[in-house]
Each structure stands twice: as structure tokens, then as C-alpha cells.
Amino acid sequence: MFGKLNLSAIPLGQPIPLITSLVVILIVLGVLTLITVKKWWPYLWREWITSVDHKRIGVMYSALGVLMLLRGFADAIMMRTQQAAAINAMGYLPPEHYDQIFTAHGTIMILFGAMPLVLGFMNFLVPLQLGVRDVAFPTFNSVGFWLSASGALLVNVSLFVGEFARTGWLPYPPLSETAYTPGVGVDYYLWAVQISGIGTLIAGINIVTTVLKLRCRGMSYMRMPVFCWTALCACLLIVAAFPVLTATLAMLTLDRYLGFHYFTNTAGGNPMMFVNLVWAWGHPEVYILVLPAFGIFSEIFPTFSGKPLFGYRSMVVATLFICIVSMTVWLHHFFTMGAGAAVNTFFGISSSIIAVGTGVKIYNWIFTMYGGRVRFEVPMLWSMGFIFTFIIGGLTGVLLAVPPADFLTHNSMFLVAHFHNVIIGAVVFAIFAGMDYWFPKAFGFRLHKGWGIAAFWFAFIGFWVTFAPLYVLGLLGMTRRLQHINFPEWRPWLYASVVGVAILILGVISQVVQFVVSIRDREKLRDVTGDPWDGRSLEWATPSPPPFFNFAVMPNVEGEEAYWGIKQRAVETQQLSPEPQYEPIEMPVNSGVGFYTAFFTSVFGFAMIWHIWWLAILAFAAAFAGFVFFAWRDVHEFEVPAEEVARVDRARRAAREALLERLSQQGAMS
Amino acid sequence: MTDSGLPASVAAIRRVQQDPNRLGQRRHGSTEPVEGVGLGTTGPATKRIIVGYGFWIFLLSDIVVFSCFFAAFAVQRGATAGGPTLEQIVDIRRVAFETAALLLSSYTCMLSFAATNARSRLWTQIFLLVTGVLGLVFVLLEVQEFAELAGRGITPQRSGMLTSFFGLVGLHGVHVTIGGMWLATMMAQVQVKGFRREIVHRLICFNLFWHALDIVWIGIFTIVYLMGSNSTGSGA
Numbered sequence: 001m002f003g004k005l006n007l008s009a010i011p012l013g014q015p016i017p018l019i020t021s022l023v024v025i026l027i028v029l030g031v032l033t034l035i036t037v038k039k040w041w042p043y044l045w046r047e048w049i050t051s052v053d054h055k056r057i058g059v060m061y062s063a064l065g066v067l068m069l070l071r072g073f074a075d076a077i078m079m080r081t082q083q084a085a086a087i088n089a090m091g092y093l094p095p096e097h098y099d100q101i102f103t104a105h106g107t108i109m110i111l112f113g114a115m116p117l118v119l120g121f122m123n124f125l126v127p128l129q130l131g132v133r134d135v136a137f138p139t140f141n142s143v144g145f146w147l148s149a150s151g152a153l154l155v156n157v158s159l160f161v162g163e164f165a166r167t168g169w170l171p172y173p174p175l176s177e178t179a180y181t182p183g184v185g186v187d188y189y190l191w192a193v194q195i196s197g198i199g200t201l202i203a204g205i206n207i208v209t210t211v212l213k214l215r216c217r218g219m220s221y222m223r224m225p226v227f228c229w230t231a232l233c234a235c236l237l238i239v240a241a242f243p244v245l246t247a248t249l250a251m252l253t254l255d256r257y258l259g260f261h262y263f264t265n266t267a268g269g270n271p272m273m274f275v276n277l278v279w280a281w282g283h284p285e286v287y288i289l290v291l292p293a294f295g296i297f298s299e300i301f302p303t304f305s306g307k308p309l310f311g312y313r314s315m316v317v318a319t320l321f322i323c324i325v326s327m328t329v330w331l332h333h334f335f336t337m338g339a340g341a342a343v344n345t346f347f348g349i350s351s352s353i354i355a356v357g358t359g360v361k362i363y364n365w366i367f368t369m370y371g372g373r374v375r376f377e378v379p380m381l382w383s384m385g386f387i388f389t390f391i392i393g394g395l396t397g398v399l400l401a402v403p404p405a406d407f408l409t410h411n412s413m414f415l416v417a418h419f420h421n422v423i424i425g426a427v428v429f430a431i432f433a434g435m436d437y438w439f440p441k442a443f444g445f446r447l448h449k450g451w452g453i454a455a456f457w458f459a460f461i462g463f464w465v466t467f468a469p470l471y472v473l474g475l476l477g478m479t480r481r482l483q484h485i486n487f488p489e490w491r492p493w494l495y496a497s498v499v500g501v502a503i504l505i506l507g508v509i510s511q512v513v514q515f516v517v518s519i520r521d522r523e524k525l526r527d528v529t530g531d532p533w534d535g536r537s538l539e540w541a542t543p544s545p546p547p548f549f550n551f552a553v554m555p556n557v558e559g560e561e562a563y564w565g566i567k568q569r570a571v572e573t574q575q576l577s578p579e580p581q582y583e584p585i586e587m588p589v590n591s592g593v594g595f596y597t598a599f600f601t602s603v604f605g606f607a608m609i610w611h612i613w614w615l616a617i618l619a620f621a622a623a624f625a626g627f628v629f630f631a632w633r634d635v636h637e638f639e640v641p642a643e644e645v646a647r648v649d650r651a652r653r654a655a656r657e658a659l660l661e662r663l664s665q666q667g668a669m670s
Numbered sequence: 671m672t673d674s675g676l677p678a679s680v681a682a683i684r685r686v687q688q689d690p691n692r693l694g695q696r697r698h699g700s701t702e703p704v705e706g707v708g709l710g711t712t713g714p715a716t717k718r719i720i721v722g723y724g725f726w727i728f729l730l731s732d733i734v735v736f737s738c739f740f741a742a743f744a745v746q747r748g749a750t751a752g753g754p755t756l757e758q759i760v761d762i763r764r765v766a767f768e769t770a771a772l773l774l775s776s777y778t779c780m781l782s783f784a785a786t787n788a789r790s791r792l793w794t795q796i797f798l799l800v801t802g803v804l805g806l807v808f809v810l811l812e813v814q815e816f817a818e819l820a821g822r823g824i825t826p827q828r829s830g831m832l833t834s835f836f837g838l839v840g841l842h843g844v845h846v847t848i849g850g851m852w853l854a855t856m857m858a859q860v861q862v863k864g865f866r867r868e869i870v871h872r873l874i875c876f877n878l879f880w881h882a883l884d885i886v887w888i889g890i891f892t893i894v895y896l897m898g899s900n901s902t903g904s905g906a
Contacts, residue, residue, distance in 0.1 A: 136720050201731060209724040217713040243731045247738035254837065260826050261751075261833040262742060268749025268830025277738060554713065628855055636868065 003611030004184065009162045014097065021160040050590040052138035053548050057145050058124030059442055062435070064149055065117030068108050069428075071156070073508060075105035080466070080501045084494045086484035098483040099166035100185065104155065106169025110285070111193060112152040114423070117431045118292045119148070119203050122231040124442065126207055128539035128546065129225045131216030131555040131562065136209035137202075138588040144202030146598030151196025154605050158188040162609070165189040168481065170278050171252065173263035173271045178256050184609050186256065191605035194249050197242050204238030207231055216538075218557035225537040225561075226315050230295030233323035234288045240327065241284035248277040257608075272337060279330040287326040289423065291319060293430030294361055297383050300437055301365045303533050304380040305372030308561055311364040318360040325354045335403045336410050344403040351401035355394055362387060377533070378452035382433035385460045386425055393421030396471070414474025417467045424463055432459070432511070439518075440527040444544045448521065451514035458507030466500025469493035529659040530652065536564040543652045549587055549640060552649035553580040571663050576656055582646040586637045593630040597623050678788045685787065718871060725875040729882045732845075736886050739838040743894065749830030756831060756898040759824055761815065765895045768811045769887065772846075775804035776884040783877050789865055794873075795857060801880070802853045805846055812843045835894065842890055845883050852876055 011017040035041060048056055078093065078101055085091040093101065123145075127135055135141050158164040165185040167176045176186045211232040215224070252274065254260040261269040302309045309315060331339065331347035365387060374380065396418040400406050409415055432455070440446045473493050478485070485494070518525055530543040541563045542550055559565045570576055600623035607615035676684070715723070747756060782797030816836070819825070826836040856876055859869050 132714055136724055205724055205727045205731065208727055209720060213715040213720050213723050215714065239727055239731045240734060243734035244738055247735045251738075251742065251837065254826075254833075258826065260837065261749075261830045262746075262837070264830075266751075267828070268746060268751040269833070270745055270749065270830060273742060273745050277741070624851075631855070631859070631872075634863075634866075 001612075003607075003613070005161075005610040005612065009184075010160065011163075016093070016097065017159055024156075025160070046590065049595050050142070050592045052134070052142050052588050052591055054123050054127050054135045054138065054141060055442065055546065055548075055550075057141050058120045058122075061116045061120030061123060061145055061148070064145075064152060065113050065115070065120060065431075068113040068116065068152055070508070072105050072109040072113050073504075075101045075108070077501055077505070079105065080494075080498050083482065083485060084491075084498045087488055087491050087494065088484075088486060090484055093483070095483045096163075096166060099481075100164045102481055103165045103168055103185075103189070104158075107165075107189065107193070108152075108155060110169065110289070110423075111196060112148075112155060114289050114427050114431070115196075115200060116148055116152075118234070118289055118427070119145075119200065121227075121292055121296065121431075121434055121438075122207050122235070123203070124438065125539060126210055126228055126231050127214075128441075128542065128550060129228050129537050130211065130214065130219055131538045131551060131557060132210075132214050133550045133554075133585070134588065135206050136214050137206050139591045139593060140202050141206050142591060142594035143597055144199040144206065144594075146594040147199030147202070147601060148196045150598040150602040150605070151192040151194075151199065153602055154188060154192035154195065154609070157606065158185070158192075162188065170282060172278075173252065173255070173269075173274050174265040176252060176256075177264050178259075179264070186252075187609040190249050190253050190256070191609055194246065194253070195601050195605055197245050197249070200238055201242045201246070204235040204242065207235040208239060211235075216551075216554045216557060218555075219562070222313070222316070223557055223560050223562065225295075226298035226309060226312065226319070227292070227295035227537075229316050229319050230291040230298070233319050234291040236323060237284045237288045237291070237326065241281045241288070244277060245281040245285075248274060248281065251277075275334055275337065276330070279333045280327075283330040283333065284326050286423075287322060289427045291322065293426045294319070296430040296434040296437075297365060297386060298361075299537065300379045300383045300433055301368040302561075303437075303535050304375045304377055304383075305369045306375075306534070307368055307372040308536070308564075309364065310367035310370075311360075312560065314360055315364050318357040318364075321357040322354060325350060325357065329354060332401055332406070335406045341403075348401050348403045348406075352398055355398055355401075358394060362391060377436075378447070378449060378456060379433040379437040379533075381453065381456045382429045382436070385456060386429040386433070389425030389429065389460070389463065390422060393418060393425045397422060409474060411480055412474040413470045413478045413480055416480045417470035417474060420463075420467050420470075424467075429459075432456070437533065438539075440525075440532045440544050441530075441539055441542075442545055443522075444527060445518065445522040445525040446527055446532055447518045448514050448525065451510050451517055455507050455510035455514055458503055458510055462500050462503030462505075462507050464500070465503055466497050469496040469500070529655055531563075531567075531659060536561045538562045541566060543648075543655060547648045549585045549645070552582060552585075552645045552652070567663070570656075570660050574660075574664060576653060576660065579650075579653065582642045582649065584642045585640040585645055587640060589635060589638050591630060593626060596626045596630075600626065678790060682788045717867070718874070721871040722874050722878070725878055729878060732882065733886065736838075736841065736889075739834070739841050740889065740893065743834040743838045746830040746834040751829035751831075753829040753832065754824055756835065756894075759819055759832075759835070760895055760898045761818075762895060762899040764811055764815055765891065768808050769891050771804045771807040771811070772884055772887050775801045775808070776881055778804065779877055779880045783873060786865065786870060786873050791860060791864065794860055798853060798857050798860070802850055802857075805850050805853070809843060809846055809850070812839065816840075839890060839894065842883065842886055845886075849876075849880055849883060852879070 011021070035044065048060060051057065079098070082091045082093045082098055082101075086093075091098075123135065123141065127133065155164070162184045165171055165176070165181070165188065167181065167186060167189075171186050171189055174180055211224070211228055251260070251262040255262050255264060255269070261267045263269050263271050263274040265271055298309055298315060329347055329351045331337075331343065332351040335344050335347070365383070396414070400409060400415065400418055436447050436452055470493075473490055476487075476490060476493075478487070478490060527544045530546075531540040532544070533540070538555060538557075539546075541555065555562065555566075566577070600619045604616050604619035604623065607613070607619060714720075778797045778800040782794050782801060785793035785797055824832060826833045853876065856869075856872060859872070863869055
């Protein structure tokens, strides 16, 4: 009746997962009770769960990402402390648990932490920066988000029911085949990643279509903000690479469920085919994360330097270059496969060449600051910390791209230090920089500056104290994923790394305190102008937070840095552009289809993991029926009356008048 | 008769002439931007273009999925593990009928869309039905092939080659089956709702999907069946 599922799936004998589970369940129950008692359900359902507004969906993506970052960070603390505690000892985590932790850490950080955050930024920003009212497919956007959430849910359910994979974040066969991993861990991984991967693909298609087909008047390609370019390139990579992941995981699923022989080491299966296929997705995935991060920095540097971005065209070319070359470097993840000198040389050179595109960008950012009036606000601190950190991470990457050197450092702690160096240095720093920068746009008030500065310095120093020792350990010969360590001479470095983690914990606490304090003091931090940083792109032309239709009248762009031009004209002429003729606006209606589908795909995934076939069939049928049911609806759009549009926009104009006055006074003084 | 009261054919010609993407719409050498196609500086594209464009991108991603299964087949083609070779399992005659059914269904699918363009519900439905029946014939022939092979003990569990053979062909079969479910849904929608804007958009997407499956099948037919059959002189 319940397939493989029975009571022994609950980890009653293991105190750590059990206590964590109980705490998490209590927190979730507490939140649900609070929502019920405060009668927030109707609001949540109307304004968030069924919302097809790209800004709301972007915020939900980011919230999901932040939650998962915290979960992944908890795993990281356990790993670093375990290794420090297990020098000539067994530590406090048994091997089968430790293996689940490093698998979950990688999977969660990349696929359920960084990805939702990056998609959140793209969703929130791309339509605003392009001067349009929504993404190309608003309802599908909601479906994509909820599928990502469904995948994240399944990963976290594995904590309470059953186990997670012990194979590493990419489940290499033959270890991940049924013969060697008969439990449900790999199945949790497969279904969670598969479901959220489909969500990501939907988001990718959506953003590509939005950027290519949905720009406001005058917004030609070479006038788009660089963030839109990076979003476009990242989503092109999603469209090209995520299907590879889907196919690869489907093959592994067939191996595990039906006894196929794609990747087995018997009967003509080919494990190295998995490694090739999965990295043909995995390497572009790195750039899917990092390109939007570059986009975020490319927005922040000009704003806080008071100058246009240096070398806009070369930035665009470098982005496209990275987009294309990132598809041709995947083999550097396994130079040791034995593909031969010629193949390794090709991939070694292509991996080094990609640093050229990145180098162009670094110089452009530095030259953007050069001669500018740099304001050291929190987003700028993260961005400058990024340049320093990322350059070192990039250089160690070039070392790893040299095949003979890679034979020595392959799968060592040097590699671990390197990819944390680039992913934290670029993606995570960009996420915090972007959060600080666009938070007022999303919520209408700024984040507290002092706590932001504290969070940056703790994170920056903590990062280096944690990971610099790992570089050393890698060169001393320590391999990754060790549950215990038999070399006491590594002790100082492992302890130093734990000190770094402690500093990082302070950073995380500062970040959380920053949120709490800012929400408490929101009236003091309120952004009434809609343009708190003296911004340059179109999102700052809207009030904070923007109305659900973004722009009362679609902007007409007449040059690069669309909003900067509008602002300068207003300052010069001492007046806003004349009030436009307001017209009614058609906006898409809310839809529960995303939530509904994701609910049933979660059930479907769970049923497949535990081999509950009848439930799987039922859930799949219900999901399909739901889709057909929603396809039947007749009303897709509703009209916002012209008076309402005018009311909202006149309020915006009033705020702009005040801003204009202030800007003119500043101009007169300087 | 159509919405505008004109005869269907006249209305259809008018619609085609007004289509901003029509070939030859622009005079040679003209560089003014075209309204409504979302290119350059003229503002967002029309809904019809956005829907079709997005679906094209989805199709490209779907073709990437197929390409992985093609790659697996290429890698594992010789991995027979002592079992039957590809040459021993290919029945080119049945595949010829399958191919004929699928290619013909693509033609009738196109006819159904021509009927949609002329806003003829009857002919749209008739051609969609014929498309569906041909698709069903294709799927049934494939099921028969798989069942026959399984009867001879030739299953994906036997070897890497058979795994990737059944995987690739089966994936296409699943796509055709899902296409059939979509087709049935579309027929019901056309019947109940007529040619509303969204319905026509969905029909465009369905057409693209069906033709894409045809293109993939041409690849499978060539690479798996033709190159795997005895007659191409593989020497088996």
C-alpha cells in the first residue's frame, strides 16, 4: 500500500536529524498557526500564492533562496566542525550522516539557494529595466516558481522521512546506481532536482522571450542595461543546458527504477557518459549563476561611482563570449578521466580563455570607479570585496585549468577552496549587494546601513579565514569529503577554518539583525522618492514599491541609461515631462495553477521516491486535470481603469517633483 | 462566415497580408522598423508573436533533451554485452509504415491549421482528427514493435545498446502520446470555445510541437533504423 515507506523511515535512532526535524516542524507549525490566528491566509492567497506579478514572484524566489542558504550554511558549519573534531578521531557525525550532509550542502546551495535568488533578481528586475509591465508568460512564471519550491520541499522532507543521497551533489554512477545505493537518498535527489529543473527551464524560456520580444519603445539591444544582457545570456544557457540535466537525470532514473543500463558498470553501461553529460549541464550552470551576478555588479558600480559603465559594448561582448565559451569547457572537471593529451589540451585552453572575458569585465568595473565620485554604501562594499575575492578565485581557477597541475589538485581541498572562492566571491556577494541595492525598490524602505556594513566585513573576513586554509590543505594533499582525518599536522589549518566559520556566523547574524532592525525602523528608512541611490536605469523611474502595473505609461527610451537621461532632462528644464494621457491598462489575472500543479508534483515526486505507484498515478492525473481545467478559463486579463492609473501616477509625479527640487538645489550648490 | 462578415477566404487573405512577419511584407531595402514584431525600437511584440516565440524556445530545449538521448545511443550503439545487435532487431518494413503515418499526420496537421486560418471549425476538427488517428497508428505500431521484441526477450535490461535504443525511440513515442493528449484537449477546446485568440495561439503551438516531433523522427529513422538495418550494407 505505501511502497517502501514505513515507520523505520523516521530517523528515531539518530539524535541530530531527529532534533533538527522536530525544531523545523515546530517552527513551520508556529508560522502556520500565526498566519491562521492573524487571519493572513486570504491575503497570502490573493496577493502572493496566486500572484502572477513578476515582482511578487521575484520576491518569493528570493525568500526561498535565503531560507535555503541558511539551511545550506547549517550543513557547512557541521562539515567544518566535524573535520576539525575528527583528527585521529571519529568526530560527532557518523560517515553515512556526514556523506548526506556534504551532498545536501552542495545540492541546496547551488540548486535551491543560489538558483532561486538569481532567478528572483531576474524576475524582479528584467521587466522593470526593460520598461514593460510583466514577463512574457506571467502564469507560467508562477508555475515555474512553485515547481522550484516543490523541489526544495522534497529535499527538506528527506531530513525527516528517509535519507538524502550520500553520493556528492552530482550523483556519479556507478555509486548512485541501485546496486550500490539501494536506499531512497538518490531518489530524493533525482525527483527534487528534476522537478525544480523544469521550473528553472520555464523561468529561462520566460526571460529569454521577455528580453528578446518585450521591450518598451526605443529600448534597442544596445540600450539595455547590462543586467538584462546577463539575464538574457544566463537564460539562454538555461534553455541550452537544463534539458541536458533533465535528460541525464531521466536516464539515471530509468537505470534505478527499470534496470536500464545507461550508466551501470555492467552490461554495456557507461558511467563516464554520466560524468560527461552532467558536466555539460554543470559547467554552464556555473555561468548561469555568475552572469547575473556580473549583471548586478554592472548596475551597482555606475550608480555608486556617479558615472556611466565603462566600456558598455565590451561588457556586452564579454558577456556573450562567456555565454558561448562556457558550453565548451566542461571536461576540465575530469581531466583525470584519461581522455588523452589532445582532448585535455583543448579543454585546458578553452577554460583558460574564458578568463579573458571575465578579465575584460573586471577592468571595466575598475575603470568605472576610476575618476568617479565613489560612495561607499553597502552594495558598493560588497562589489569592491567581490573584485578582490573574485580575482584570486579566478587565478586559482586558471591554475586548475592547466591539466598537468590539475592532476595534482583534482578533488583536493584546493578545488573546494577555489570554487567557494568564485561562487561565494561572485554569486553570494552579488546577492547581498543586490539585496541591499534593490530592497528599497521591492519594499519601499532601505536596509539599515550599519548592520549592512557589519555583515559585509564579517562575511569578507570570515570568508578568507575559512577558505585560505583550505587552499593550503589542498596543496598539503588533503582530499575533499573526508569524514575523519589521520594527519595531525593539518590540525592548525582545520582549526583556523573553524575560526573563519565562527566569523561567518557573526556575518549571518548581522544580516538577520539588519533585516529585523530595518523592518522595525521602516518609517525612518522609508524611500519616498523611488530613487534612493540616484540610479540610472528604468526601475528607479517607478515609485518604491512599484505599482503592480509598473509603468502608468510605457516609457519611450531615447538613449543609453534610460532613466538617467530622463532625470537629467528634468533637472535641466526644471520640470517633469508633461502629464501624459492616461489610458486603461490590461493586466493578467491571478492564477492558482502554479500552486495547484506544484502541490501535485510534490505528491507525485514523493510517491515515486517511495514507490507508491497508485498515488503517483493519481497525482499525475490530478496535475494534468488541473492544467486542462485552468486552460478552460475564459478571462485572462482584467482592466485597470484610467482613473486608477492616473491616481497612482500622479502620486509618483508629486514625489518626483520633490526629488527634482532637491536635485536642483544640490546642483546649485556644487 | 467570419467575425468581420467577409467570406472566410477573403478574411484569411487579409489576415495574411496584415501579418507583420509575412515574407515580402517589407519593400526591398527598407530599413524602417516594423511595428509589433518586438524587434529593435518599436515596443513589445504582439501576443501571438510572443507565444509562438516562447514555444519555439521550448522546442529548442526539447530538442536538446533528444540530442542527449541521441548522444547516448551513439556512445552505446556497440555495447551489446553479448546480446542481439542493432541489425538483428530492426524491422525496416514496420518502420516504413510508422514513418509514413507520422509524416502524413504532419501534413494533415498543417491542413488543419490552414483550416484554422480560414476559420473553418469543421475542417479544422476533421484534419485534427485525422492527425490524431495517424498519430495513434504510429504509437500502436511502435508498441507492437516493442512488444514483439520483448516477446523475444529483447528488453532494455539486456544491454547498454538496447537501453539507449528503447530510451531514444521510447522518448519520442512518449512525446507523440503526450501530443495526442494535447490534440484531444485542443479539439474539445475548439469545439466548445471556437477560435478565440488564446485557442488559436494554442493551435499554433500544437502545430509547432507536432512538426518538431516529425523532425526528431526523421533523425531517429535515419540514425537508428536506416543506419541500423541490414540493407545499408553494415555487413551483418
